[in-house]
Amino acid sequence: MKFRLDTVDRAKYPDLYRNMERRNRSAAFWDKLWLAVLVISAAVVGWLTMQIGDLAVIVAEIGGAA
DSSP states (O other): OOOOGGGSOTTTOHHHHHHHHHHHHHHHHHHHHHHHHHHHHHHHHHHHHHHHHHHHHHHHHHHHHO
16 A cells, blocks of 8 residues: 655654655565566466467377377
8 A cells, every 4th residue: 555645744744754655665566576476477377278288289189099
């Protein structure tokens, strides 16, 4: 969750502003990490699907030859 920094007076509440900045950076990091995990997972699922398809073709060829 990102915090709106424009709602806090930086001069009046410097600690709160600093904490909100830090949490925003942390949230951005975790958002990017989650996106990377999703992309890698999709690639792995696609690769596995391709392998299963190739295996099905090989099994069909063996079954047809017998």
